[in-house]
Amino acid sequence: MYNTSFIKKLLLVATVAVFYSCDKDFIEIGDTLIGDNHFGLEPENYDVNAYNQKVTPVASNNLNTNPLGIYDNAVFGTTTANFNTQVALSEYAPTIGEGVEVDSVTINIPYFVLSSKTVINSETGNSTYVLDSVFGPADGKLKLSVYESGYYMRDLDPSGSVQTSQLYYTNQNVDFDGQKGTLLNDSSNKLENDEFFFSSKEIVEKTVDATTKVETKKRFPPEMRLHLNREFFKTKLLDASKASNLANADLFKNYFRGLYFKVEKSGSSNSNAAMMDFKKGKITVFYKAKTAITTDDENVKENKTLVLNLTGNTVSLQEESNVTPDYLDATQNDVVADDKLYLKGGQGSMAIIELNDFATQLADIKVKGWMVNEANLVFTIDSDKMKGVDEPLRVYLYDATNNTPIVDYIADGTTSLTGDTRRAKYIYDGIINLDATTKKGKTYKIRLTSYIRNLIKNDKAVAVKLGLVVTDDITIVASSKMDPKTINNSNFKEVPRTSVMSQTGTVLFGGTAASADKKVKLQVYYTKPN
Numbered sequence: 343m344y345n346t347s348f349i350k351k352l353l354l355v356a357t358v359a360v361f362y363s364c365d366k367d368f369i370e371i372g373d374t375l376i377g378d379n380h381f382g383l384e385p386e387n388y389d390v391n392a393y394n395q396k397v398t399p400v401a402s403n404n405l406n407t408n409p410l411g412i413y414d415n416a417v418f419g420t421t422t423a424n425f426n427t428q429v430a431l432s433e434y435a436p437t438i439g440e441g442v443e444v445d446s447v448t449i450n451i452p453y454f455v456l457s458s459k460t461v462i463n464s465e466t467g468n469s470t471y472v473l474d475s476v477f478g479p480a481d482g483k484l485k486l487s488v489y490e491s492g493y494y495m496r497d498l499d500p501s502g503s504v505q506t507s508q509l510y511y512t513n514q515n516v517d518f519d520g521q522k523g524t525l526l527n528d529s530s531n532k533l534e535n536d537e538f539f540f541s542s543k544e545i546v547e548k549t550v551d552a553t554t555k556v557e558t559k560k561r562f563p564p565e566m567r568l569h570l571n572r573e574f575f576k577t578k579l580l581d582a583s584k585a586s587n588l589a590n591a592d593l594f595k596n597y598f599r600g601l602y603f604k605v606e607k608s609g610s611s612n613s614n615a616a617m618m619d620f621k622k623g624k625i626t627v628f629y630k631a632k633t634a635i636t637t638d639d640e641n642v643k644e645n646k647t648l649v650l651n652l653t654g655n656t657v658s659l660q661e662e663s664n665v666t667p668d669y670l671d672a673t674q675n676d677v678v679a680d681d682k683l684y685l686k687g688g689q690g691s692m693a694i695i696e697l698n699d700f701a702t703q704l705a706d707i708k709v710k711g712w713m714v715n716e717a718n719l720v721f722t723i724d725s726d727k728m729k730g731v732d733e734p735l736r737v738y739l740y741d742a743t744n745n746t747p748i749v750d751y752i753a754d755g756t757t758s759l760t761g762d763t764r765r766a767k768y769i770y771d772g773i774i775n776l777d778a779t780t781k782k783g784k785t786y787k788i789r790l791t792s793y794i795r796n797l798i799k800n801d802k803a804v805a806v807k808l809g810l811v812v813t814d815d816i817t818i819v820a821s822s823k824m825d826p827k828t829i830n831n832s833n834f835k836e837v838p839r840t841s842v843m844s845q846t847g848t849v850l851f852g853g854t855a856a857s858a859d860k861k862v863k864l865q866v867y868y869t870k871p872n
Contacts, residue, residue, distance in 0.1 A: 383715070385865040389699040390719070390853040392810075392862055393680045396673040397690050397837050398828040399513035402658040403495075406815060409658060409688065409845045411484055411540075411605055411615025413477050417731050418686050418847050419665040426491055426518045427620055428600040428654025435589050436648060439631025442580045443643070447570040449488070449527075449601075451623035451652070453540060453616065455563055469544045471564050476540050477732045477845050478614030485608045486538035488568065490523035490578075491600040495655040508655075511825045512689040512842070515659035522602045526570040534568045537608050540616045566618075575627050579648060595654060615845055617814065623652040658842070660688045675830060680852045682724060683862070685737060687812045687844025692837060693852075694742060695719070695808040700794070700864055707798060712868040717794040721810075722860040723774075723783045727849040734812040734846040735764055737772045738838060739788045742809030745821045745836050749792040763817045772816070783848070794866060809834065811841035812848065 402408075409423035459472035496508045527535050545562040578584065578598060587597035607613055627650075630643040672684045673691045683693040719739065741748055751770050758765040765773065774783045797803050821836035829835055855861035 383867050385867050388697065388703070388864040388866065390862045390864055391679050391696040391698050392683055392693050392853045393677055394672045394674075394682075394684050395692050395694055395834065396675050397686075397688075397692060397824065397841075398830065399511045399689055399825040400837055400842055401509040401822040401824070402512045402660065402688075402842050403508075403510040404656055405658055405839060405843050406818065407475075407617045407619050407843055408656065409615050409660070409843075410603060410618050411478070411482075412607065412613035413615040413845055414613065414664075415731060415847065417666065417727055417849060418669050418684070418690070420663045421615070421688060421845065422605060422661045422663065423615055423688070423845070424515055424518070424605060424659040424661075425603040425618070425620065425656070426493065426495070426600060426659065427603075427652050427656040428495055428595055429598060429625065429650045430591060430653045431588060431594055432624075432649040432651055434591065434594065435585075437633070438580050438582065438585070438648075439633040439644070439646065440582070441630075441632045441643065442576060443630045444572040444576045444580065445628040445630065445645075447572055447575045447625065447627050449566070449568050449570055449623065449625045451566040451618060451620060453542075453564045453566065454619070455542075467559075467561075468546065469561070469563075471542045471544060473540060473542045473564060473616070475617035476614055477616070479612040480614070481539070481612065482614030483537050483539045483608040483611040484613055485536050485606040486527065486568075487525055487535065487604045487606070488527040488570070489525055489602045489604065490574070490598070491518065491602040492521035492523045493518045493602070494596060494599050495657070497655065509823060510655075510657035512658060512660040513825065513828070514657065515661055518602050518657070518659060519604065522604070524571065524574055526574060526601070527568045528571055529569045531569070537611070540564075540566075540614065566623075570625065575625075576629075579627065580629060580631075600654065601652070617843075617845065620652050620656065625650040625652075658688075662689060679854045681854045681856065681861075682727075683721070683810070683850040683852045684847065685734070685810060685812050685850065686847030687734070687814065687841050690812075690841070690847060692841065693810040693850075694834075695739070695810055695862075697805055697808070697864055700797075700866075701805045704797060711871050712798075713870075714791060714795045714798065715867040715869055717790040717864065717866040718771075719788045719790055719862065719864055721786045721788075721850040721862050722855075723785060724849040724851060725777075725780075725782055725784070728783065732846050733774060733783045734844065734848050735774055736813050736816060737786045737788070737848070738811050738813035738816060738840060739772065739790075740809050740811075740819070740838060741806050742834055743806035747819050748790070748808070749796060750789045751819075753792055754789075763815045764813070765816075767816050772813070786850070790864070794864075809838070811838055812844045812846055813838070813840040814844040815840050818843075 408425050410425055413421045454474040456472045456474050461470045499506045499508045542564050547560040549558050587593050627648040633644050684691050754767040754770040756769050770789050772788045775785045777784045818840040820839045822839045822842050823836050851860040853862050
């Protein structure tokens with residue numbers, strides 16, 4: 343063991359207590375935690391068996407965020423992401439009034455923005471935003487169609503022996519598309535349909551007071567804002583004959599089954615895709631109706647609104663096309679070690695990691711009494727493959743045998759300083775390391791210290807298969823089941839939901855890479871008794 347002063351030990355214990363209070367295994371008498379410089383120690387490197395696995399159609403209902411758009415990725419191919427959601431009235435059994443006249447109907451869904459990039463123009467007062475989670479060319483356009491959905495999304499699976507949630511899968515677009523109803527975004531403004539794009543411009547609403555003629559401006563961050571068919575919503579919601587269907591949630595969700603968002607190429611334009619938080623969206627019907635009688639018995643009309651929230655069951659519908667030969671060849675679901683690991687979100691792919699080399703030397707390590715200071719899996723990014731391609735911020739390593747997080751993930755209680763859930767648990771890591779010059783990804787490193795310690799100290803501990811996926815939210819650990827009709831391997835039947843949410847992908851060097859300094863390795867720093 344290294345001798346240190348009492349003060350250094352005290353500072354060390356205090357630091358570790360802050361970061362690792364959740365896991366007693368990180369602080370044990372006789373253990374020393376070594377920092378990144380490892381005090382000159384050289385790691386023991388162990389070979390890793392790693393191979394690709396294809397994610398077949400997977401349950402994608404009720405995800406936290408959902409992709410929308412067409413993403414052409416030079417490494418993997420094209421992903422077309424459509425979306426279906428139920429809607430709910432903000433108030434059931436509303437008082438509509440008589441003599442209804444609809445002024446307008448809008449749908450508003452906020453985009454993810456990088457608030458730290460917001461700049462205010464001192465002359466105009468307008469803010470400039472940078473959108474977050476948009477993939478593909480910034481000037482990409484889409485043909486966006488928003489339809490009334492005719493597909494009824496059940497809460498429960500009627501075929502289950504017990505009450506289980508109904509699952510909907512990424513490959514069910516044909517089912518939802520086949521039951522679409524009226525086209526709703528039929529505005530003459532092509533920017534709202536045929537030539538739609540994810541605009542980063544601030545939205546400014548101007549109103550003029552009828553009496554004072556004073557102009558007032560309201561400002562909103564960038565969002566999807568579309569005008570919908572007025573006559574449809576008047577007939578569907580505001581006509582008195584429909585009132586019984588607005589009485590409660592159960593009646594309403596069968597009567598108005600939701601919205602289906604469909605994307606297609608906009609002519610010869612480039613396309614792109616964005617992550618969307620649809621559950622923050624709403625439809626607002628602006629109308630006038632007679633709701634009171636004046637003293638001279640003349641009916642008067644009031645300005646009123648009816649609001650629908652995009653809440654309820656949802657499903658992300660993802661189609662793959664133009665799959666690249668290299669990606670197709672790498673994801674044949676065999677268990678042979680691969681020299682390149684292809685990780686892709688959505689209905690994509692993942693890697694299985696096996697620490698066979700370390701396992702064969704485990705007994706000898708125990709006999710020698712080596713104590714683990716730190717252990718990491720280090721993955722090197724294939725920068726040639728990923729040149730000019732969007733890179734995932736983070737990857738997630740988990741126990742693929744049991745579909746649970748590893749102990750190092752559980753023990754890490756760190757949170758993001760900015761509130762961005764993608765950057766929480768930064769001690770556990772998996773965050774991309776960038777090259778200082780090119781600003782492109784170099785490596786991903788994931789801490790396995792507690793996991794390796796447990797294998798050494800606990801005779802009953804068993805080395806499990808580890809799964810590696812891209813992640814869009816490191817705080818989500820639940821799994822999504824793959825469609826049992828499409829599973830063509832016995833290696834795994836579920837995949838982390840956070841990977842299903844992601845649209846990005848990366849290529850890493852595997853355990854059989856030709857270059858020894860690039861292939862994935864398990865690095866373990868030990869304290870070795872004299």
